[in-house]
Amino acid sequence: MFEISKYIQKDANYNKIMELQIKNIPEGTKPRLLLHCCCAPCSSHCLSVLSEYFHITAYFYNPNITEYEEYMKRWGELVRFVDNVYHDEVGTFLEEHESEKFLEMSKGLEEVPEGGSRCYKCYRLRLDKSAAYAVSHGYDYFTTTLSISPHKNSAWLNEIGRELEQEYKIPYLYSDFKKKNGYKHSIELSHEYGLYRQNFCGCEFSKANSQKN
Numbered sequence: 001m002f003e004i005s006k007y008i009q010k011d012a013n014y015n016k017i018m019e020l021q022i023k024n025i026p027e028g029t030k031p032r033l034l035l036h037c038c039c040a041p042c043s044s045h046c047l048s049v050l051s052e053y054f055h056i057t058a059y060f061y062n063p064n065i066t067e068y069e070e071y072m073k074r075w076g077e078l079v080r081f082v083d084n085v086y087h088d089e090v091g092t093f094l095e096e097h098e099s100e101k102f103l104e105m106s107k108g109l110e111e112v113p114e115g116g117s118r119c120y121k122c123y124r125l126r127l128d129k130s131a132a133y134a135v136s137h138g139y140d141y142f143t144t145t146l147s148i149s150p151h152k153n154s155a156w157l158n159e160i161g162r163e164l165e166q167e168y169k170i171p172y173l174y175s176d177f178k179k180k181n182g183y184k185h186s187i188e189l190s191h192e193y194g195l196y197r198q199n200f201c202g203c204e205f206s207k208a209n210s211q212k213n
Contacts, residue, residue: 131165143161
């Protein structure tokens with residue numbers, strides 16, 4: 001049996017770990033993967049990497065997106081991309097817009113710079129909901145597209161994924177999708193399919209920060 005723990009260490013190559021996990025999928029099988037998706041551009045590359053090996057549901061849950069209109073715009077772009085490229089091969093699921101949960105979580109952290117502890121808690125909020133959904137609906141793995149962004153901390157994401165893997169008893173697919181020019185490929189796919197690319201993460205704090213620059 002493939003034992004992943006020996007590969008989890010400081011400065012681990014999470015893209016390599018993902019490749020090892022995929023390599024160890026039993027021949028002739030195609031597991032069910034719940035892919036937490038933050039937006040269509042980030043999902044585009046991740047789906048291109050994973051769709052050959054998994055039956056995927058693109059799961060949209062991002063309570064950090066403060067504005068409902070923005071939430072539905074990003075969801076609509078994700079569905080449009082999946083339908084145009086993958087048709088019935090990839091499913092989609094929209095969770096409720098629970099911005100109040102993010103705002104409650106952020107209390108006391110309003111002045112923390114982008115990339116700090118508020119972001120860590122945001123990652124955990126989204127991944128915890130994803131893991132719970134994956135378990136309750138019989139998925140074999142769960143993971144997130146978030147690691148494709150150069151602005152997201154991949155070590156934190158995989159650390160959280162590992163903790164939730166142990167808590168919920170479901171394998172986490174480790175990843176660092178920005179490796180091997182993944183982020184560059186997502187930009188190329190965004191241009192190819194005319195995808196809406198937002199210039200802020202989604203929360204009111206990242207939006208304010210983007211307006212300063």
